[in-house]
Amino acid sequence: MSRRQLKLGFILHGVGPGWGDWRHPDANPGASTDIDFYLRQAKVAEAAKFDFLFVADSVHITEKSSPHYLNRFEPLTILSALATHTTHIGLVGTLTVSYSEPYTVARQFASLDHISRGRAGWNVVTSWLSGSAENYGKPVHPPHEVRYRIAAEHLRTVQGLWDSYEDDALVHDKASGRFIDPAKLHALHHKGEFFSVRGPLNIARSPQGQPVIFQAGASEEGRNFAARHAEAIFTEGASFESAKAYYDDIKARAAGFGRDPSRLAVLPALRAIVGRTEEEAGRLYGEAVGLIxxxxxxxxxxxxxxxxxxxxxxxxxxxxxxxxxxxxxxxxxxxxxxxxxxxxxxxxxxxxxxxxSPRREFVGTGTQVADAIGRWFAGGAADGFIFFETLPRQLDAFAAEVVPVLRERGLFRREYEHATLRGNLGLDVPENRNTAARRQQAA
Amino acid sequence: MSRRQLKLGFILHGVGPGWGDWRHPDANPGASTDIDFYLRQAKVAEAAKFDFLFVADSVHITEKSSPHYLNRFEPLTILSALATHTTHIGLVGTLTVSYSEPYTVARQFASLDHISRGRAGWNVVTSWLSGSAENYGKPVHPPHEVRYRIAAEHLRTVQGLWDSYEDDALVHDKASGRFIDPAKLHALHHKGEFFSVRGPLNIARSPQGQPVIFQAGASEEGRNFAARHAEAIFTEGASFESAKAYYDDIKARAAGFGRDPSRLAVLPALRAIVGRTEEEAGRLYGEAVGLIxxxxxxxxxxxxxxxxxxxxxxxxxxxxxxxxxxxxxxxxxxxxxxxxxxxxxxxxxxxxxxxxSPRREFVGTGTQVADAIGRWFAGGAADGFIFFETLPRQLDAFAAEVVPVLRERGLFRREYEHATLRGNLGLDVPENRNTAARRQQAA
Structure with a gap:
């Protein structure tokens, strides 16, 4: 009965993602480390019932880097700060597997999932700039296919750690003094090619069981990684044709790995520019391009x-x-x-x-932009989008002009279905692997 | 004119730090991952004008670990969540140098300092349980003196990264399109025994310039490390005599390193148990001990x-x-x-x-506990304390019964002097080392 619904994310980046966006007269050039700016955007996005907030990341700059790379919050800290001022919107943070430790990553996202009561997502990236290696004492940035081998092992380790505690492991029996059932706390004993982690993790299993896995694989290895492991994919969406080809390819790969392709949302980037009239939208587009x-x-x-x-x-x-x-x-x-x-x-x-420059296809009135979104969605090029704010208050404009049209057309929610990111994305809470093993042994 | 003032921290640990505290009938055994529990405590501590909240940490458990170790938030996430619900209280997080990367650590604390507008502190620890190594793919936990060599180099690297941006490096000149002054963004080019980090850090210098450094060195190497680098020291305070000896030793070492000893607060742990009457306090103490x-x-x-x-x-x-x-x-x-x-x-x-068991010396009425605190403070065994809540609502009892007595005696603030942790601890914002170098070159 339920119609396929569009998924919408909003990417937080303080100053606009375009190289000149911060130069707009109304832009706050210090936005990227202004907590009030982030809190406001988070609340606007949640009021519009976006599925999630998304924080991109990088671990290396030079003096030539883009304004939104030069000065930015570390993702887990800003998402945790936003978690207690929101109640339903998902909180997706980017964290590189090339320069992090699974035990720490597992703790960070499990904590965010507890703090937000079930709204954490991890965007797994491999950090594709070789300058990153120099900030982490590594002589060479690992080659592409090695990075994805690292990624797969890192992710498997983190996901294993998230199941350290079975759901009923914390017995909290005050009379006997038993705080946990030690049989339901599991060390991981992982020893692999790149990582060796004993476990168990020092935090209870979080409300989503497993925070949601995002990915942005585009290369051959990246696509296989995403199709195998991701629950949502952030993709570039350079054109309808390329997005459609990507979409079909990823869904076929996911099916090939034995997965239900509908449990994997493909979400192109959307740098829409919305005006109340076509003229206003055109003028805003001209302003944005003129700033570059x-x-x-x-x-x-x-x-x-x-x-x-x-x-x-x-x-x-x-x-x-x-x-x-x-x-x-x-x-x-x-x-x-x-x-x-x-x-x-x-x-x-x-x-x-x-x-x-932003793509012209998504410049226009609310109806025009909703038309374009609907084309991609119905045409099988996207399950939804991740919206970028270019010029100031474009998130507000999108919420005011585009979202109501999408609702009228039955494409987007009026209220959140759930208070967890998994719930809103239509994903189940996975059974704890250790509980499953116990159940299978008993059967 | 200004009299020496007591500094007070509050340690957040969800379930009580004693092995049996969680068994108390009024205790919330799930407190350690309950964000509402933490938010409430943070607000009570801020209303009482505590200097800071403190989050301890560990990176390894077994099924025999203490309840407050078994299940706990990762420190930076929980502190970031609390940052936006508080306005003046400091936010001090523990993070091990043995299993972390300076570039990541520098980003996390700089972000927290921006999010909190100048209230971040880093408690630098070396993780003294050898089980920790097994969660980070290290075959052996490094020996004691190596850990402190790692710590010194790690800290120096993080502090160097915090000065990547000079205070006026972000010029934000919309007309010319100059976002930064590249001459005021500095790579670190650190190559040391344990770490190699190019920099620059990808976040602007934070409101405190440098987040406040906490430490808990107790061994010979640890004391030298603390006396050289720390701005506040968390110490055990097993007795007045041992605390006084520690205090004198640390202050002398600090002076020996050419530091002003008054810029280094020595803060013993305080597991006070406070009652409205002596009888109530005694009964509560009995309850606490009886739960172990x-x-x-x-x-x-x-x-x-x-x-x-x-x-x-x-x-x-x-x-x-x-x-x-x-x-x-x-x-x-x-x-x-x-x-x-x-x-x-x-x-x-x-x-x-x-x-x-808690120490009997700090069990009593508000006046009795304030007397004991005053003895340590005036007797040169402490510049203040870090208060642990044992039984439920002891923070409230401390705020209601002890803090007013300390105020009457002129030992503790009525209002925050500053909105930054540095300001409240009486510490200056250090000049950016790159700005200082430029100034010295010009002179």
């Missing part, structure tokens, strides 16, 4: 090419032959850029500015 | 002896010869216990129960 400096757009582009210095090439010459640098870092994005530059015969300047 | 099981007291004692199994010795025989196990882990505590057992000719049972 070409030198910044070049640096933004370089992130997909392992931070290769693009200033050495003529701006108005043909797009340079730099595909090899992309293969070293963000392979899928770099390949898409190279293909687009070749197809449309773009200069370096044109390619950089296009890459840095 | 001897088997739990043995395990508690074993923590100071590297978790050596004490159940193998006769309970009512003489205190066993186990000093060598203590030397491997918590040397100072184990030495004190051995000395006390020898001096008073205690059986193992007596020693274990005494070690697990």
């Amino acid at each position: 400096r070409v030198e910044d757009a070049l640096v933004a582009l370089a992130r997909a090419f392992n931070e290769h210095d693009l200033s050495q090439y003529p701006l108005d010459g043909p797009f340079p032959d730099i595909a090899a640098y992309g293969a070293q870092s963000n392979r899928s994005t770099s390949e898409r850029i190279v293909a687009a530059a070749r197809a449309d015969n773009l200069t370096l300047r044109q390619a950089a500015l296009r890459f840095a | 099981r001897v088997e739990d007291a043995l395990v508690a004692l074993a923590r100071a002896f590297n978790e050596h199994d004490l159940s193998q010795y006769p309970l009512d025989g003489p205190f066993p010869d186990i000093a060598a196990y203590g030397a491997q882990s918590n040397r100072s505590t184990s030495e004190r216990i051995v000395a006390a057992a020898r001096a008073d000719n205690l059986t193992l049972r007596q020693a274990a129960l005494r070690f697990a």
Whole structure:
């Protein structure tokens, strides 16, 4: 009976994600470390019944990095701060497996899940900038396929730790003085290629059992990782066609791994610009693009090419032959850029500015943007979106203009169905593996 | 003009720190992962004008661990959650240098300092249980003196990262598009014995400049570390005499390192039990002691002896010869216990129960407990205390009965002097080392 529902996330990044967004006259350039700014956005997103807040991350900057990378909160701290001022919206944090310890990661997300009473999600990333290694005393950033082997083992270890306590392990029997049932507290005894963790974790199983796993795999290894392990996938959504191809591919891979593809939400990025009229939307789009400096757009582009210095090439010459640098870092994005530059015969300047600008397809009135969203959703390119605020108060505009249209069309909730992220995403609480083992032994 | 003022911290641990506290009829045995319990305590402590909340930590449990170790929040997440519900009280979190990365630690505490607008403190610990190593893929827990070499280098690296941005590095010039002044963003280029971190940190310098450094060094190496680096020291305070000796020793060491000893607060643990009458206090003390099981007291004692199994010795025989196990882990505590057992000719049972019980000196009415506090403070054994709640609502009792007496005597604030932890502890904001270097070059 229940119709397929759109899932909506909101990405918190303080200053806008575009290189020039912070330059807007109404923008707060200190937003990225302004707790009041974050609290306000969290409340607006929750009032609009978004499924979750999402905090991206990176562990390395240079003086050339984008404003929203240069100065940002560590994800778990800001999400914990927001947890006690919200009640239903999910709290998804990015944390790299390349430079973290499973025991610590398991504790952090389990704590957030307890603090939020069941709203934590972990966006598992492998940190694709080689500069990250230098902040963690590692001589070389591990190659792509090794990073995904690390990721799989790290995630398996964290998920094992989350099941350390069976749900009824804390007996709290005051009369006898038995605080726990020791038979229901399980050490993990993991010894693998990259990690060795005894366990058990020092926190009870959290309300969701397992915090929700997000991922953003785009390469061959990344797609398999996401299709195998993720419950929600954050994807770029460069065009309807590429998003649709990605969607079909991921769902097929998930089915191939024996999973129910409907339990895996594919969520492209959505940098919509919404106006009360078409004219206002067009004007806002012009403002956003006008704020981008070409030198910044070049640096933004370089992130997909392992931070290769693009200033050495003529701006108005043909797009340079730099595909090899992309293969070293963000392979899928770099390949898409190279293909687009070749197809449309773009200069370096044109390619950089296009890459840095919001997509025109999602610029318009509430109805127009809802139309575009509906096309992607009904057309099988997305299960929902992760919305980015570009210009100031675009979250408010989206909530006021787009969300009501989506509701009228029966695509989006009027009230939260649940108070947990799993519940709102239509995901079950997994049975504790140790309880399951006990049950199977008994049978 | 201003008289020396007592500093008060409150330690958050959910269920009581005693092995039997959770068994009290009024105790909430699930308190340790109950966010509402923590929020309430934080607000009571802030209303009483405590200087800070303190979250202890450990990274390893077994099924025999104490209730407040078995199930606990990760410190940075819970402190971030409390930050946005408080406005003046400090937020001090424990984090081990043995199993963490300086870049991550620097980010976490800088974020908490931004979120709380200047109230973060880091309690630097070296994790003295060898079981911890097994949760972090390390074959051996590093020996004592190596741990303190690691600690010094880790701390130096974190503090260097906190100065990555000079205070005026974020220029936010919308017209020109200059977000930062790149000359005021500094990479650290640290390459040491244990860590190698390029930097810069990806978050602006926080309101306190440097979050406040707490420590709990008790061994020879630990005392030197604390005297050199700490701004507040959490110490055991087993007796007035031992506390006074510790206090004098630490202050002398600090002076020897060229520091002003008044900028280093020595804060013993205070497990006071407060009643409205002497009779009530005595009854409550009896209740607290009556809840302790001897088997739990043995395990508690074993923590100071590297978790050596004490159940193998006769309970009512003489205190066993186990000093060598203590030397491997918590040397100072184990030495004190051995000395006390020898001096008073205690059986193992007596020693274990005494070690697990609150001290009688701080049991009484508000006036009696304030008298004892005043003796330690005026007698040069303490600059203040870190208060532990044993039985339920003892924080409320302390706030209602003891704090007003301390105020009447001019020992404790009526209002917060500042909105930062540094300000309330009488510590200055340190100048950014990179700004200082620039200033010295110019001079």
